[in-house]
Amino acid sequence: MLEMFQICISLLDSTIRIATPLIFCAMAGIFSERSGIIDIGLEGKMLLSAFVAASATFLTGSPWIGLFSAVVASGFASLIHGFACITNKGDQVISGLAINILASGLTITVGIALFSRGGQTPSLGSDQRFMPIDFPFQSLINNVPFFGDLYSDVISGHNVLVYLSLLAVFVTYYMVFKTRFGLRLRAVGEKPEAVDTAGISVIRMRYQAVIIAGILCGLAGAYLSIAHGAGFGREMSAGKGYIALAAMIFGKWNPIPTLFACLLFGFLEALGNRLQGVELYIIGEVPVQFMQALPYILTVILLAGFIGKARAPGAIGVPYSKEG
């Protein structure tokens, strides 16, 4: 019983760690797609900012400068995306794909030129990373059965970006649903003509949305390389941007359900790692690859309308031009 409880605690702990970059990226996706801009470039922006965060931190010694640089780099990538699909009315999927491939090539190329380590950055010491924060009274509560472990391992003991990601969810919710900006954002994604008629610039709204998306992806990337990890490795985003995209669809472009989708996908991965080589009753060993594929399979099933219906914003993917 106690062992079971310990396993649950450690599963929840890793769920949160795995879910953090997904949460940032999925919120980024919500901002972008709610404004009508498809963003499959989440992956590339996260990869780019992970690299920039680790490099800037290594070169300056300060993770805060690393974090800032990551956000700037990712924001810049967003501007390219915006320039291509808002200003030049280019295809949003193609532009996102270009950013993903560019990020792969650029991080390795510049990484090798800067550090000559085959694309990796040198590893960072603990003073150059965002380290776990221990909440107060931990030693006191630690002795309380069950709740003590829950408090010290699941609630406390994460780095600052983990808590920031949760905050981002509520800020996203508030901005999208409770502010004038959010009302306009959603309107721009559904019926841009209406917003234009009301005298609000569609272009400006969409640029604001993609830049916010860029900033959030930058936080995700920094989390990977200077908080969760200690340095950048080639292709370290490893498809997380796409899982975040899936989570966003799973959460139907709403921040709170999307948070739970991220946690679900994080939990599936944590469980998959945990179950590796474990024989279960009746089922036998669950292949780890099946657990890895499960978020994608679930998303396909959801999109096919077999579990509820995921409806994208009405004007998504369509460049806006005045006069039709």
Place this chain on the structure above:
Amino acid sequence: MIEGNFLPRWVSIGLIPLINLLLAFLVSGIVIFFIGENPLQAILVMIKGAFYYPGSIGYTLYYTTNFIFAGLAVALAFHAKLFNIGGEGQAYVGGLGVGLVCLALDQSINSFLVTILAVFGSGIFGAFWGVIPGYLQAKRGSHIVITTIMFNFIAASLMVYLLVNVIIEPGQMSPETRDFSEGVGLVQVHKLANYFGISMAVSPFNISFFIALIVSFGFWILVWRTRFGYEVRSLGHSETAAKYAGIDVSRTIVLVMAISGGLAGLVAINELLGVHNKLLLGFTAGYGFTGIAVALMGRNHPVGIFLSSLLFGALYQGGTELDFEFSSITREMVLLIQGLIILFSGALAYMMNPIVEKIYFNYFKGPKNA
């Protein structure tokens, strides 16, 4: 608009794509410059690597073959206004088709027959992986871009599982099947040349290249000379119009995705039957994604696709040479160039139009509204 105010064809399908391509190379050159190397020297190394050294042309054409198949796959879907990002997964599963046919039959029946069946196996398995997203788009309204992305990941997991747990050669550590038996496979051109007494440098260039050329011709017939091709292109122009013209839209989408997946699946014959002679992990190496750049640059036409495949073939082969000649630039540079080409020839394809129009009409044809 008045007739004659349009750009002539040589500008719109020749000059503007060329300018976009040059922009991509220019930005790559700037990156190389900032790294501290000489961009012109890098280009020279790549050209030599792709065409000059013995066997290099063979390697270039071997890569070209992959890109023709992958490019045609993306292009066919584009003609129906469908974006198939799933070429990578379809090629991977196509490899499974090749592998299963060879492993099941190569001990028992004639190896020539096995090879032919394996070629069909690649197409059929690739088609299967393309047709599911197609069906879901046509009948259930799921967005094909998202579904095909998801299917790439599902394919990757599936193949790892099968190669690690099921079809791995027993007693082996690396996740590969056993070698296909002697005689199965598509013959490499240098061996063919040797047979006729011509000496040729060794390279993986094999007869899949010629299959790719035949398939390209078939693609042209299919899209521009058949009723089905007409339906596909009408659907691409306007779904509503196609529907009113009596075209069965769902059926066309499903068929297009089947053929598109099949074309992507054929990448596996070049890799597995032409080179590796076994099924192995990750043999698709991003060729499916490169197919998107190829189709965009080639404007979805077989001739354009051939030319852009050749360019990408040269980039890939020339890129490997970068590893040897420079300490600070590697073949990943090619990935950067590829990303820039997708950006400039795809997403920013029309960026240069207003400028070119202005120059053309002001300096060559007199003022536009005269």
